Amino acid sequence: MASADLRKELECYVCLNIYTDPVTLKCGHNFCRDCIGHVLDTQERSGSYSCPECREEFQDRPALHRNITLQNIVENFLSAQPDREESGVFCNYCLHTPVPAVLSCLMCEASLCVNHLTVHSKSPEHVLCVPTTSLENRKCSVQHSHPPVGGPNIGAVQQTSVLSGVTDILLDVRTAGNDLHISDDMKTVSWSSILQKRPKIPERFKCPQVMSSQRFSSGRHYWEVDVRRAGYWRVGMCYPSIDRKGDQSVIGYNKKSWCLERGWWEFDNKCSVIHDSKEIRLPGGVSSKRVRIELDYEAGRISFYDLCDPIRHLHTFTTTFTEHLHAGVYVGGGVCVLEGCIKICGGNQN
Numbered sequence: 001m002a003s004a005d006l007r008k009e010l011e012c013y014v015c016l017n018i019y020t021d022p023v024t025l026k027c028g029h030n031f032c033r034d035c036i037g038h039v040l041d042t043q044e045r046s047g048s049y050s051c052p053e054c055r056e057e058f059q060d061r062p063a064l065h066r067n068i069t070l071q072n073i074v075e076n077f078l079s080a081q082p083d084r085e086e087s088g089v090f091c092n093y094c095l096h097t098p099v100p101a102v103l104s105c106l107m108c109e110a111s112l113c114v115n116h117l118t119v120h121s122k123s124p125e126h127v128l129c130v131p132t133t134s135l136e137n138r139k140c141s142v143q144h145s146h147p148p149v150g151g152p153n154i155g156a157v158q159q160t161s162v163l164s165g166v167t168d169i170l171l172d173v174r175t176a177g178n179d180l181h182i183s184d185d186m187k188t189v190s191w192s193s194i195l196q197k198r199p200k201i202p203e204r205f206k207c208p209q210v211m212s213s214q215r216f217s218s219g220r221h222y223w224e225v226d227v228r229r230a231g232y233w234r235v236g237m238c239y240p241s242i243d244r245k246g247d248q249s250v251i252g253y254n255k256k257s258w259c260l261e262r263g264w265w266e267f268d269n270k271c272s273v274i275h276d277s278k279e280i281r282l283p284g285g286v287s288s289k290r291v292r293i294e295l296d297y298e299a300g301r302i303s304f305y306d307l308c309d310p311i312r313h314l315h316t317f318t319t320t321f322t323e324h325l326h327a328g329v330y331v332g333g334g335v336c337v338l339e340g341c342i343k344i345c346g347g348n349q350n
Contacts, residue, residue, distance in 0.1 A: 010074055013053045014039060014313055016220070016296065017099070019074050023064040027056040030067055037064070039313055042283060052316060169212050169223045169327050169344045174203045175244075176210040180331060186213070190341035191331045206245035211238065212327035220296045223327055223344065224307065227262065228289035230340040232332030234259040234274075235291060237302050239323040251328040253277050258317045259328065260291060260304045273304060273315040282314055290345065297321060 010018050014035035021033040029051050031039075036052070040061055043049045049058040089101045091113035101111035170186040178198055181190045191208050198204065216237075225235050236251050236259030243249040252259040252274030262285070263270045271286055272279045288308040295302055303316040331340050 006077060010070075010077060013316075016294075018078070019070060022067045022070045022074065024067045024070075025051050025056075025062050025064070026058070027051045027054055029053045030070055033064060033066075035313075038310065042312060042314075052313075053318075167214065167221045167223045169214060171210050171329070171344070172203075172213040172326075173198070173210075174201060175205055177205040177208045179208045180210055182210065187344040188341055189329050189331055202244065204244060205249060207250055207330065208332060209234075209250065209328065209330040211240075211329075215240070215324040215326055216295055216297055217324035218297050220294070222292055222294040224290060224292045225329070226290050226343040226345055227286065230262070230331055230342050232261075232263060233340065233342055234261045234328075234330035235293060235342065236260060236304075236328055237293065237295060237325045238328040240326060241323060242328075251330055252279075256323075257328060258302045259330070260293070260314065262286060271314070273317070275317055280315065284312075286314075287312075293327070295325065297325070 007018065012019050012022075012032045012035050013029070014031055017032075019030065019032055022030045023033045023036060024030050025036070031052070039052050040049060044061065049061055050056060051058075089104065089111050091099045091101050091111055099113040101113055104111040171182050171189055173182045173186070176182050176189070176196075176198070178196045179191060179193075181192045181196065182188070183190075189210055227233055227235070234251050236257060238251050238257035242251070242254060242256045248254050251257040252261060253276075255276045258275045259273070261272045261274055261279075263272075271282045271284075273282065274280075284306075286306045288306050290307040292305040292307055292311070293302065294305065300319045300321055301316055304314040306312040306314055329342055331342055
């Protein structure tokens, strides 16, 4: 088995990194001990337990059995990898644990571990070099024909790079419902009782919802939102073919979108994840007022996290994607919520 294929088999489903002290549930799936421990702690509040990967339910909190064989495989795999620690350069796309980089890309201005290198673009424009923190000194002075990710072309749909760290999400005002106000930097969306007088175009939602300019058709990405000033909200991912009017256009209310929702009444802080109108109520709500949405396109996973300390995994949807994806945001208003807003974090701003 190739090194990259083996590494993929050694990744924890929850943290997406190589197993640390792997343990096994009775359904046969493996996780890092700390990762599955946090998941089970979260599930304990709801009184029911299930495997995050296969969703098999357990009547009682499942025992965690150390997988000694898997631990030995992990140790042998890591010991066989080239020692890159001396360079002090780590992969930009390993989101949870620092992983030494094996190469840097001069065009993407990013360093990559062996796992992320395997899905990196094979385009001849992507020039690779030994890991370095001084990419500017190694870059060619010739300007490439395509714009950089997150560039000034805000109005047009943008294709993201194959790999990304904290993705610089920009909201596409062409899709924004007329009861939403979009900030000049395209990062804050607010519900308003004063309707915007935007042109009627097929892309525009009738509901208070907006999509990102960026689209994702490969790679692993994540983006974050600050929801502390929002009342009723939904954040997630959707296909561009999602309806633009009617109840079926709201993210989560169709087969073309996946979302995390916080209900109307802020004081109870009830949250759910929704896909195809099927709702799963989550215990504990969002305690940090900041949410992370992670996408692994090839693995078919959309995950939601509460950015408390420690970070709490809320839910992961698993499917096979058939279109590229956009970030989606819904901000409610009306009698219960007079106003509310969501701010996109990360990227060029925090």
